[in-house]
Amino acid sequence: MPDGLRPRRPASLLAQLVPLFAVLLAFAVGALMLLALGVNPWGALKALLQGAFGDLNAIADTIVKAIPLLFVGLGICISFRGGVLNIGGEGQLVVGALAATAVALAGTGLPGWMLVTVSLLAGALAGAAWGGIAGFLKAYLNVNEILSTIMLNYIAVYGMNYLLRGPMMDPIQVKLGFFIPQTARLPRAADLPRLVPTRLHLGALLAVAVAVLVYIFLWRTTVGFRIRTVGMSRRAALAAGIEVKRYMVLGLLLAGLLAGLGGAVEVLGVHHRMFTDGTAFGFTGGAGFNGIVAALFGRLHPLGTIPSSFLFGALLTGANKMQRVMQVPAALIVALNGLIVLFVVGSEVIRRRRLRRLEKLSAEGKG
Amino acid sequence: MMRKIGFVALVLVMVDLISLGAPFRVAVILPSTINDFAWSQSMYEALMAIQEEMGEENFQFVYSENMYVIADAAAAIRDYAAQGYDLIIAHGSQYGSSLVDIAPDFPKTSFVWGSTAQTFTELGIHNIFAYAPHAEEGGYVNGVIAALLTKTGIIGGIGPIKTGDAKRYAAGFEKGIKDTNPDVQVNYTFIGSYSDVALASEAARTFVNAGADVLTGTAQMTVGAISVAKEKGITWLGYDVDQSPLAPKTVAASIVVDWTVALKPIIAMIREGKYGGEILPLTFANGGLKLVLNDAALEGKLSPAEIIELKALVWETLRKIVSGEIIIEVE
Amino acid sequence: MIGATLVGIATSAIRLATPYLYAAIGEALGQLSGVLNLGVDGIMLMGAFSGFYVTLLTGHPTLGLLAAVGTGGLMGLLMAFVSVTLQAEQGISGIGLYLFGLGLSTLLFGMTVGTVKAVAGFPPTPIPGLSQIPILGEILFSHNPLVYGAFALVPLAWFVLNKTPFGLKLRAAGQNPLAADSLGVNVIRVRYVAVIIGGILSGIAGASLSIALLNVFQQNMTNGMGFIAVALVYFGGWRPLGVLAGAMLFSTVNAIQVWLQVQGVDIPSDFALMMPYVITILVLASMARRRIHVPAALNKPFERGGE
Incomplete structure (x- = not known):
């Protein structure tokens, strides 16, 4: 990854605020588009904020939306720092969710804590396997991970469609003859506990805890150090006697593990069953891609990814409210989202230059 | 709260x-x-x-x-x-x-x-x-029409994923054809997506290559297939809404869900x-399903006498569905 | 019978490969100059929409194609500005570009056309003489002009990359930008040109769907083709011929799976649909010992006198 994404010491507040200005600028362009559509931008902004933070339910929805982004993003932190690009979040979320669903359905009757644990574990392992395939292909068969993860996303979706309209379909759907492609509802014992009387579930705490673990893993363990070394320079890693291939596999495997865990949490915490509308999007909401964006905004730092996931969760949640209140086409929100990504990532250079100048100044000051 | x-x-x-x-x-x-x-x-x-x-x-x-x-x-x-x-x-x-x-x-x-x-x-x-x-009732009626319209004896269907209404429609369609003319060959393909217009179009072209002269399908990606049917001068049978405005000489019938x-x-x-x-x-019985025939398209395919014959058989089929004489099971 | 079947599958594969070829060769040019653009799908959608809309308004698909070229170029310019001038992280800006194109094309379509309509796009144009050749004539020479264009692009791209000074500069910018710079190559400009050409080709890829092969527009009609195109660049090892091989492999398997289903072969449709993706990976994996030259500076921003 480019050097600019390494975590830096906290520096000038102004420099840190650059991304915020970029978001504002993107919103300004969005406001112009709204005006062109004949929609009052202030009303739209109000609806967006209200939808994301308006009351306890809205905040809960925002957090719930952020949870899969965080899980995927944490995996991205590991894999990108290990020098491998994982575009396979969508597929990994799906296989994780499917495995957790299968295990939870099979384990009806087990005590809740045990059922939840084994289901989450199954999801994590399935995700790890899916990511691990891409890792193995890259390390030992010379197959670029961008290619394999894109292809594996499609394979996961078609596999999901097969399972949900076939072996895993809720028997009642067959009996009724309407064949809705979904599983039976999971046993209630497998539901993740809700934290407050909203949709907010235990997965939020789990995600934050995992973020801390990933931070410790990357910066406080030898394996984490090696992954980062491989990411910074494969040559240097080889020279240091690190088995580069093994750590590339590990990077993708762990990315898949975290995304798979995210998929499992989404099933146990939100949907309580697995379903398909033919694509992965219906289930993931695009978290496999948005998680990449969240991780990069978080500067590929596990702890930085927490607030950035939250912000994206807020944006996505608020945007839906905006569509409802203002009857703004949802497509505008998608376009605006793209603009925000472009503007923020484009503004990075200004922040970086400013920081560099500050560092230079302080170095000169010392000298 | x-x-x-x-x-x-x-x-x-x-x-x-x-x-x-x-x-x-x-x-x-x-x-x-x-x-x-x-x-x-x-x-x-x-x-x-x-x-x-x-x-x-x-x-x-x-x-x-x-x-x-x-x-x-x-x-x-x-x-x-x-x-x-x-x-x-x-x-x-x-x-x-x-x-x-x-x-x-x-x-x-x-x-x-x-x-x-x-x-x-x-x-x-x-x-x-x-x-x-x-949907299986609608599929059945379209199947009867397809069997009467085909000259090559080959008919194709294009669906999104094989579940829900798409599956029921396909099952009815195949049964409608078999009950009308067991010699007609019908295959139904599912393209795995509601939005992949290109693949729907390619499926339609492949059907035409295989000799099909009547096609049907459900969901929004089928506009790609309708466009192929129009280009190749064959017949399309629609579902959900009246699709004849898309291709007035191609869409011979639509089952409209009201x-x-x-x-x-x-x-x-x-x-x-x-x-x-x-x-x-x-259902057809309560008017929730309606058949919209498009004479402009039929006239290009059949003689006036054949059109009368087709309509008579189709109304007879509708009557039997409404009266319960025809029952369509979906497995 | 078998002959006709093979002809059908081959013709089908060539049609299916067309958008991938434009988009993947465009993407390969950008990547060879050092810029990874994940926004191909968004550019394709904008190209598909603008081509469609202008054709609908004017009745001239040629004008539609020009519109797609212009829109694709603009999207490429935006990507170049963000990733080359502003030196943004390329993977993420590409995702931004994708979302922007996906949203904007849907929005504009809803505001201007609003419903499903068909246009009179480029008609199939058999090449006189050549299309009369038995078998090959039907497979190769009875297509749409934009299909010929896609295949003509392969040798053209090869020539530009390997035999022209521009191609040399382009590859130098992606391989060792510092050295290229010291030799007087304007790395920034080369990258801009490569990414804009890539955008134009992606725009044409979209138009090949909306005003040549399908003649309709629908929101998200590319259905992720742009991402497959990016994957095919890796399959092809950044060589136009390799991209051609990848696009043809993927499309042929896809044509075969459609054919199997049309013939009523009794396999679950989901497994049939999986085949192109599985086989593309397997084929690439089976060639593990092939030599590939990754553009060394891919995904790395360039700054004169920078780190």
Whole structure:
């Protein structure tokens, strides 16, 4: 990854605020588009904020939306720092969710804590396997991970469609003859506990805890150090006697593990069953891609990814409210989202230059 | 918190009922767009028709389109319920589980979803309706028409994924052909997507290559296939809405789903204080399914005498479906 | 019978490969100059929409194609500005570009056309003489002009990359930008040109769907083709011929799976649909010992006198 994404010491507040200005600028362009559509931008902004933070339910929805982004993003932190690009979040979320669903359905009757644990574990392992395939292909068969993860996303979706309209379909759907492609509802014992009387579930705490673990893993363990070394320079890693291939596999495997865990949490915490509308999007909401964006905004730092996931969760949640209140086409929100990504990532250079100048100044000051 | 909102919603609904002049307010969640020439458009047209009939002062509706992300759809449903809409239409079978979570919090708001026969009364929920278009009936009639129209004896179908209405329609279509002419060869392909226009188009071309001269299909990506049928001068049989405006000389027949047949009784029941628990089928018998024949396309394919013969057999088939002489099982 | 079947599958594969070829060769040019653009799908959608809309308004698919070229070029310019001048992280800006194109094309379509309509796009144009050759004539020479264009692009791209000074500069910018700079190559300009050409080709890829092969527009009609195109660049090892091989492999398997289903072969459709993706990976994996030259500076921003 480019050097600019390494975590830096906290520096000038102004420099840190650059991304915020970029978001504002993107919103300004969005406001112009709204005006062109004949929609009052202030009303739209109000609806967006209200939808994301308006009351306890809205905040809960925002957090719930952020949870899969965080899980995927944490995996991205590991894999990108290990020098491998994982575009396979969508597929990994799906296989994780499917495995957790299968295990939870099979384990009806087990005590809740045990059922939840084994289901989450199954999801994590399935995700790890899916990511691990891409890792193995890259390390030992010379197959670029961008290619394999894109292809594996499609394979996961078609596999999901097969399972949900076939072996895993809720028997009642067959009996009724309407064949809705979904599983039976999971046993209630497998539901993740809700934290407050909203949709907010235990997965939020789990995600934050995992973020801390990933931070410790990357910066406080030898394996984490090696992954980062491989990411910074494969040559240097080889020279240091690190088995580069093994750590590339590990990077993708762990990315898949975290995304798979995210998929499992989404099933146990939100949907309580697995379903398909033919694509992965219906289930993931695009978290496999948005998680990449969240991780990069978080500067590929596990702890930085927490607030950035939250912000994206807020944006996505608020945007839906905006569509409802203002009857703004949802497509505008998608376009605006793209603009925000472009503007923020484009503004990075200004922040970086400013920081560099500050560092230079302080170095000169010392000298 | 939720209870409080539920209470507010309740008050709003009561106010609506008390002040007789207040309009009936509907919110609808659509998985695609209101102009997709398929599933979502058929619902939009039904709501427009009801509004026209009842007048804008008595019937109002809002919609959220492109709600393919289930979690977002659930949030939208909850939000509409909290705003006190009288009826919330979750227009897609993927939304059912969300309703189970949401409906109990808003006992005086009515919800409807489909295609399904589940209203969840067994879970103690009494404010969910279900609508159930019998797509297999529509498929069967189109199958009869296809069997009468084909000259090559090869017919093709193109669907999204083999579930739900698409599966039922395909099963009916194949049975309609076999019952009319067992020698006709029919194959149905599923392209795994509701949006892949290119693959739908390629499937249509492959069918034409294999000798097919009549094609059918369901869901919005079939516009790609209709365009191929038009280019190759063969026949298309449509579903959901009247698709003949897309290709007036190509679309010989469309099965139109008329959702007003389900929605009007639902509105009446809500006004009488019944908020759910009923399954509303849409069939040829109750007018929920309608056959629209397009003479302009038929005239290009058949002689006047053959058209008369075709219509006679099709009306006879409809009569038998309505009377229950023809029963179509879907496995 | 078998002959006709093979002809059908081959013709089908060539049609299916067309958008991938434009988009993947465009993407390969950008990547060879050092810029990874994940926004191909968004550019394709904008190209598809603008081509469609202008054709609908004017009745001239040629004008539609020009519109797609212009829109694709503009989207490429935006990507170049963000990733080359502003030196943004390329993977993420590409995702931003994708979302922007996806949303904007849907929005504009909804505002202007609003419903499903068909246009009279480029008609199939058999090449006189050549299309009369038995078998090959039907497979190769009875297509749409934009299909010929896609295949003509392969040798053209090869020539530009390997035999022209520009191609040399382009590859130098992606291989060792510092050295290229010291030799007087304007790395920034080369990258701009490469990414803009890539955008133009992606725009044409979209137009090949909306005004040549399908003649309709629908929201998200590319259905992720742009991402497959990016994958095919890796399959092809950044060589036009390799990209051609990848696109043809993927499309042929896809044509075969459609054919199997049309013939009523009894396999679950989901497994049939999986085949192109599985086989593409397997074929690439089976060539593990092949030599590939990754553009060394791919995904790395360039700054004169920078780190």
